[in-house]
Amino acid sequence: MPGKQAVAAEETANAGRIRRGQLLHIVESAERAFAEAGFAGTTMTRLAEAAGLPKANLHYYFGTKEKLYRAVLENILTLWLDDMAPIVPERAPAEALGAYIRAKMGHSRARPHASKVFASEILHGAPHLRGFLTHELRRRVTEKTRVIEHWIARGRMAKVDPVHLFFAIWAMTQTYADFDVQMRAVLGCTALGAAEYEAGEETVLRLVLHGCGLETEDTNEGEQCPCRS
Amino acid sequence: MPGKQAVAAEETANAGRIRRGQLLHIVESAERAFAEAGFAGTTMTRLAEAAGLPKANLHYYFGTKEKLYRAVLENILTLWLDDMAPIVPERAPAEALGAYIRAKMGHSRARPHASKVFASEILHGAPHLRGFLTHELRRRVTEKTRVIEHWIARGRMAKVDPVHLFFAIWAMTQTYADFDVQMRAVLGCTALGAAEYEAGEETVLRLVLHGCGLETEDTNEGEQCPCRS
DNA sequence: AGAGAAATTGACTGCTTGGTCAACTTCTTT
């Protein structure tokens, strides 16, 4: 029996081994390709080149370009929601918002292609993400909004519109992935390095924390910031 | 002679009257169409429909889809730079930055399609805007950066990285045009109205002004904010 | 009014696109 079980387990572990590997490989290379040109601007031939496979092989696994694109999007969405985890009522507002901003900036740096695919999708009307936006995201934002309202009610941070605060944080953090070309042009550098990301993170932290009437960690030269209007 | 001049003037005013009108009409309707689907996602047939003209007529005026797209982009770029006009050393930082933010928010509301076309272009590597970014925009940012450094040196505002401050302002203001679909989904409304734009503007003003150690206008319940770390 | 320039447009074309398919190879299981 144990032998048979082991064999069965080995079977299931083996079954679809190649499949799983190829699915992941194709989705990952497609993320990069879609980020460069968007859904409409990316051809199946280009996606095949990016994966180093013949076009027909991609169709074997995903059927259509649209289904491959959806797979790429879905791979990205989890990241999006998980970043919000630090925002819980028990934590101090400055600490929670700081952790959130750091997580978002980290993702902008580590997964710029994911951010670009997401941005391009929303920019063009989010035809493949309506459900995610109006259900999963909306629910999560409502939930986290209540945490912020709780902090405000307790006088732990300034009175700021929580939803617009999220819009601001999303915009400021994602811009480091989405608009990197513009930043590189303005800064006159060929790539955004650690220095630029650190300066960006510091700026975003400063604007958000001071805007919420909270002190920044790197400038605690004494007492708490009294901006509580 | 004066008669001949008048006639000549009338001639030049008349010559190309239809041309000018059609060029403008096509560029304006194309802006909307390109905003919806990006350069690659917008077909000449779609652009023709948007303008209410046959496809061949668009080719008569612009030659190629790419030239029409460039015309749309160039129409947008002037807006971009002109918004920065309020930022001059003579003005008070809070007033100047406030005016800049209001101008940018105003454009996001009045010309959302322009913002989306610009965003889509940069998102996909800015193949048609390299020159603008590395020359005109870079020069302008460097110039305005000096104004902010001047304010900081005089102790008129907190020490904030001026370039990243611009990145933050661009991101927060343009997101109201570019990501409106996401906002509408999260807010559960069908269109962003005056209320949403006012709440957004207030939030952006708050974050930027408090982040720069400047008081907000709507909350001057006494003295200046002492955040000057 | 008339002649030449400017503008309009339906019909067309060569090419690229997403997607199919049948022949083939490689794995997995017994």
Added chain:
DNA sequence: AAAGAAGTTGACCAAGCAGTCAATTTCTCT
């Protein structure tokens, strides 16, 4: 080892694409 399942692939196709063109109408100026 053998057979069936899973994976691979070059050749192919219909549809849609940007762009052309010649015939026609409308405009402008004298």
